[in-house]
Amino acid sequence: MLRIGITGHSNLTAATVPLIADGLRAALAEHSGTELVGVTCLARGADQVFARVVLDLGGTFEVVLPAADYRERKVKPSNAAEFDELIGKATVHTMPFAQSNREAYMAASEYVLDHVDAMVAVWDGGPSGGHGGTADVVDAARERGLPVTTIWPDGAERE
Template identity: 40%
Template sequence: MRVGIIGHEGLSEISEMLIRGELWRLVTAYGAYELVGVGCLAPGPESWFARAVLDHGGRIEAIVPASAAPAEPAWQRLLGRAAAVHRLAPVGFGGLGDDTGRALVGMVDELIAVWDGRPDGEAARVIEAARRAGLFVQVVWPDGCESP
């Protein structure tokens, strides 16, 4: 099972605690050895999910946008543990765009979205694309979470 992850960054400590618990529960439910977590490994929900997948014995794959700048050591360590790293072409290269959301939707069977439900922003666009593609989207936003 290939499961993608997107989510808000810059969440409060209480939101982090609630979301980490829910992500842990979801990873446990998927069954570790067949699970491949796919995402950009960004700080916050994406890296929390990746660590939960690895802690349960699953594998992770990273999507690295062409515009990605050198990142913090924690991101580099997760990237080093990825079974595959998918580097996207820069905008304008052979007509391909730097569209991580579209790449993610094309690589997974399901999507977890740590999302507050606001209709604007990148998360909403990726969720809509995933639903149009027929993917199951699991929205994670436990009671008590605070929008960034």
């Protein structure tokens, strides 16, 4: 069983989503038909695209929620149906934080890093916008010696 985690931008433009899906599909294609398990915090954007690609390739996925209030505080109404559909298909672990904040996000990402064989980063290469952002998770993965595959296709943009 191969366990692959995801970190990535949540603010992808609508036109970028299919580019990222194609990039993820290409990066994970060699694992299609194997016991692929994706591990994600299921934030909108890269995490949810990753979850769908893993399912499309015949894999399963686990969700690590940063805090008990994540669904009610952080999932926007425009993304609630997709979040609920995907989380219903996953094994879920909730971190021991009452409130979603930067500390909880980084702790959830550290949990992901502790439970995977490799990481995929949907990342434009820029610095994190705050503690626990994509660049921080990439740095932490590299410090642990985890292989990181970066996906940011030509034409990809953030909102």
